[in-house]
Amino acid sequence: MSTLDIRDLQASHGQLRAVHGVSLSVKPGEMLFVLGANGAGKTTLLRSIAGDHRAEAGSVRLSGVDITGLAAHHRARSGLALVPEGRRLFPNMTVRENLALGRSTSREGPWTIEAIYEAFPNLAKLDHAPAGKLSGGEQQAVAIGRALMGDPVAIILDEVSLGLSPAAVDFAYDALKRVRDMGIALLVVEQDLNRALHTADDLMVMCEGHVTLHATPARTSLNALAAASFGHDEGETA
Numbered sequence: 001m002s003t004l005d006i007r008d009l010q011a012s013h014g015q016l017r018a019v020h021g022v023s024l025s026v027k028p029g030e031m032l033f034v035l036g037a038n039g040a041g042k043t044t045l046l047r048s049i050a051g052d053h054r055a056e057a058g059s060v061r062l063s064g065v066d067i068t069g070l071a072a073h074h075r076a077r078s079g080l081a082l083v084p085e086g087r088r089l090f091p092n093m094t095v096r097e098n099l100a101l102g103r104s105t106s107r108e109g110p111w112t113i114e115a116i117y118e119a120f121p122n123l124a125k126l127d128h129a130p131a132g133k134l135s136g137g138e139q140q141a142v143a144i145g146r147a148l149m150g151d152p153v154a155i156i157l158d159e160v161s162l163g164l165s166p167a168a169v170d171f172a173y174d175a176l177k178r179v180r181d182m183g184i185a186l187l188v189v190e191q192d193l194n195r196a197l198h199t200a201d202d203l204m205v206m207c208e209g210h211v212t213l214h215a216t217p218a219r220t221s222l223n224a225l226a227a228a229s230f231g232h233d234e235g236e237t238a
């Protein structure tokens with residue numbers, strides 16, 4: 001059974017339909033990437049799944065349970081975590097304090113701060129550092145750790161590598177791969193097609209609110225992903 005199962009999700013901003021009937025599913029320990037150019041509808045899709053934006057139609061199921069009617073904080077308590085674009089840590093609070101907040105906003109599970117440090121030894125060294133002083137990659141890892149504190153079965157992440165140096169992206173992706181190995185379902189929005197192609201279990205490209213390509217890495221290419229981002233088939237000229 002899929003951990004996250006989205007059927008025909010539709011969402012708008014006023015008169016503008018940003019997501020046109022998107023369906024996807026993510027299994028335990030699987031990483032599905034959502035790719036696409038600016039304005040493709042990726043963030044609206046993620047926010048609609050998390051319950052931060054109201055979907056007009058469609059369904060969201062988590063571990064087989066329909067959570068479509070739940071508010072965002074109840075979805076979080078059901079085991080769905082969102083790591084938003086920009087990570088939204090509290091810069092003046094320490095890594096430990098930011099991690100502790102993950103517990104207070106979500107459900108109780110086996111995760112403690114010590115367990116997070118065991119899973120991500122690089123974070124343990126930063127325990128008392130203010131989050132605002134960390135590199136972008138370290139901040140992303142703290143945001144992932146904060147999500148884990150809520151004992152999620154699925155984590156959705158927006159723009160994982162945006163604004164990060166290549167070394168910082170490596171750091172963040174190392175954390176993500178560890179989370180995947182824990183059996184958690186990951187839905188990741190990424191602008192870096194190459195990075196996605198080399199990390200994903202499954203890939204989806206959106207253009208103007210529609211899914212223009214859905215394939216495993218073995219069955220697609222960088223060219224096909226780029227073409228689909230602009231709504232073309234591979235080889236088609238603009």
Ligand SMILES: Nc1ncnc2c1ncn2[C@@H]1O[C@H](COP(=O)(O)OP(=O)(O)OP(=O)(O)O)[C@@H](O)[C@H]1O
Pocket residue numbers: 013014016018036037038039040041042043044045
């Ligand atoms: N708050 C909003 N009010 C009005 N229109 C919006 C709002 N947020 C997004 N949009 C519009 O909805 C469409 C989809 O935007 P969305 O942010 O979901 O795309 P995206 O793929 O995440 O792009 P980006 O990479 O730029 O964040 C775009 O046309 C965008 O201009």
